[in-house]
Amino acid sequence: MTKITPQPGIMQIKPYQGGAAHVEGVANVIKLSSNENPLGASDAAKSAFEKAAFSLHRYPSSDHLALRMALAKAHGLDASRIICGAGSDEIIAFLCQAFAGPGDEVIHTEHGFAMYRISALANGATPVEVPERERVTDVDAILAACNKRTKLVFIANPNNPTGTMICEADLARLAKNLPGQALLVIDGAYAEYVEGYDGGAALVEAHDNVVMTRTFSKLYGLGGLRVGWGYGPANVIDILNRIRGPFNLSHAALITAEAALHDTDWVDKCRAENARLRTWLAEALAGHGVISDTSLANFILARFADRAEAEACFEHLNAEGLIVRPVAGYNLPNCLRITIGDEPACRRVAHAVGAFMEGRA
Numbered sequence: 001m002t003k004i005t006p007q008p009g010i011m012q013i014k015p016y017q018g019g020a021a022h023v024e025g026v027a028n029v030i031k032l033s034s035n036e037n038p039l040g041a042s043d044a045a046k047s048a049f050e051k052a053a054f055s056l057h058r059y060p061s062s063d064h065l066a067l068r069m070a071l072a073k074a075h076g077l078d079a080s081r082i083i084c085g086a087g088s089d090e091i092i093a094f095l096c097q098a099f100a101g102p103g104d105e106v107i108h109t110e111h112g113f114a115m116y117r118i119s120a121l122a123n124g125a126t127p128v129e130v131p132e133r134e135r136v137t138d139v140d141a142i143l144a145a146c147n148k149r150t151k152l153v154f155i156a157n158p159n160n161p162t163g164t165m166i167c168e169a170d171l172a173r174l175a176k177n178l179p180g181q182a183l184l185v186i187d188g189a190y191a192e193y194v195e196g197y198d199g200g201a202a203l204v205e206a207h208d209n210v211v212m213t214r215t216f217s218k219l220y221g222l223g224g225l226r227v228g229w230g231y232g233p234a235n236v237i238d239i240l241n242r243i244r245g246p247f248n249l250s251h252a253a254l255i256t257a258e259a260a261l262h263d264t265d266w267v268d269k270c271r272a273e274n275a276r277l278r279t280w281l282a283e284a285l286a287g288h289g290v291i292s293d294t295s296l297a298n299f300i301l302a303r304f305a306d307r308a309e310a311e312a313c314f315e316h317l318n319a320e321g322l323i324v325r326p327v328a329g330y331n332l333p334n335c336l337r338i339t340i341g342d343e344p345a346c347r348r349v350a351h352a353v354g355a356f357m358e359g360r361a
């Protein structure tokens with residue numbers, strides 16, 4: 001009889017479920033379940049990726065200097081305090097591994113991103129879920145949940161799957177009032193969609209207990225490549241770098257991300273197109289009686305009367321080849337998260353939701 005058992009916490013993990021990409025028996029589906037950029041990556045990024053084919057036999061850079069310098073220049077940051085990861089998921093994992101273990105608490109919000117809980121449990125720490133106020137992060141509730149065991153507080157801003165965000169003053173108040181042993185992590189996966197927003201960079205500069213995470217997976221259209229990064233105080237980044245594998249990013253990933261970063265025309269176009277279609281889709285759905293909070297990201301959280309209606313609409317959309325994301329696992333059983341697709345996709349969604357709602361009237 002073997003006595004092979006995992007570390008405490010691991011069996012409590014419900015494995016992360018990615019967005020579905022297929023519907024049985026339906027061809028030509030449109031995937032709107034993973035907040036991917038419907039326009040894809042920029043041509044400059046694709047060319048860089050092709051070029052990487054010629055150096056596949058070489059180990060990649062282990063210090064990611066070129067990408068960190070490019071990020072520092074683009075965002076006005078200190079390159080020595082940037083760390084790159086295989087997606088920002090890896091930065092989240094490093095943070096939990098470095099700072100949270102058995103007996104420690106990791107705070108996430110009621111409708112917060114699933115990886116915070118998974119990474120906390122993977123390290124034996126205790127995830128603590130804090131209520132939101134009408135699908136918006138509640139700073140007072142978070143502060144009330146803090147104690148001497150709190151090590152990390154994760155907030156996505158804008159949040160996934162709600163699409164809402166809180167202001168910099170609220171985040172500053174949170175940073176200032178956290179217990180001394182706790183780090184505030186501002187997850188800026190959707191920061192690029194918010195015109196003029198720095199993703200939390202100024203808060204990192206102003207406080208010694210704030211870390212920002214960012215990604216190339218959403219606006220830059222590189223979800224398949226796995227490139228994210230973090231920015232924080234020098235001592236925190238030094239700690240994370242000690243547990244980072246030396247070759248955690250491939251050469252292809254590094255040079256493609258750098259090319260994507262420099263193609264600002266493409267980024268601007270994608271951001272503008274997302275904003276235009278997001279407004280259009282939200283209004284079209286509202287016209288059919290399906291409301292949503294104002295989203296600042298690349299998706300809409302469509303709200304239905306109840307769980308049964310949300311599930312029925314999901315099935316209807318599926319049958320039409322439109323794959324959206326059920327979010328019952330995020331404590332939002334009456335909602336569906338719909339990624340903003342290209343214009344034809346948005347029109348199909350609006351039409352299908354309209355037909356579904358008409359059928360119920």
Ligand SMILES: *Cc1c(COP(=O)(O)O)cnc(C)c1O
Nearest residue numbers: 087088089113160189215217228
């Ligand atoms: C998509 C997403 C991420 C990151 O993903 P990576 O692909 O690992 O960079 C992080 N946080 C939130 C809230 C997200 O929605």
